Amino acid sequence: MSQSGYKVSDLVKAAGVSRQAYYKWLTHEPTVHDIQDQEILKLVKQLEAQHKHCVGYDKMTRLIKQERLSYTVNKKRVMRIMKKHSIKADYRQPKRKRVQEQETYEAQNTLNRQFEQAAANQVWVTDTTEIAYNIRKYKARLHVVLDLYGQYPLSWIITPTETSTGAIKAFQMAKQEAGGLAPLIHTDRGAAYTSKAFNHYLAS
Incomplete structure (x- = not known):
């Protein structure tokens, strides 16, 4: 001192x-309990290093039990020791290649600017645009589904941001209005339309 x-x-x-x-x-x-805790802590650190710091309380307890120690080790004890020493699993998600994911759902331009249609519900087009209000202080997204025959909107919906959920909702409303989906649907390559959720909806 x-x-x-x-x-x-x-x-x-x-x-x-x-x-x-x-x-x-x-x-x-140190008591027997203190010595055991130190031994468990040492094991925890070893197992954390072996498993790249992604072991939670349940798995850590199972791994320690496999060491067949001479005393009982339960989840509550493991949790207490890990929390005391600020040890927790690092559940970082792997980096996703979003560009490649989107390219998977980017189809060819089948419509090819054939905007004149002879019958209803043959070709639908859709888009989303940003709208501002209250002197442009606030913004929202407008989703519209348009039938090229007559070029009238089948459905529209306003959402806070551009999401696949909003795009799907717009098509659900259009489907209800027309009694089914058109055989050809044309979109741009925005994030909502190239998303896995939106394309799985259309495929189903």
């Missing part, structure tokens, strides 16, 4: 403990 430049009385006051408690801790002999 003297080497650090602080008195014991100052340190225990800062820590909020009594001098008696400090000296009791200083001369404390």
Whole structure:
């Protein structure tokens, strides 16, 4: 203590403990339970390193039990030790190649600018656009599904942002209005339309 430049009385006051408690801790002999906890902690750190720091409480308990220690180790004890030493699983998600995912759902331009249609419900086109209101302070997204025959909107919906959920909802409303989906649906290559959810909806 003297080497650090602080008195014991100052340190225990800062820590909020009594001098008696400090000296009791200083001369404390580790119990069997304390020794076991240290052994478990050492195992936890080893297993964390082996499994690249992605082991949760349940799996960690199972792995420690496989070590066949001479005493019982349960999940509650493992949780207490890991929390005490700020050890937790790192569940970072792998980086997704979003560009490649979108390209999977980018079809050829089948419509090829054939905007004149001879019958209803043969070709639907859709798009989403940003709209501003309250002197452009707030913004929202407008989704529209248009039948090229007569070029009238079958459905429209406003959502806070551009999402596949909004695009799907617009088509569900159009399907209900027309009694079914058109055999050809034309979109741009926006994120909502190249999403897995939207394309799975159309495929189903």
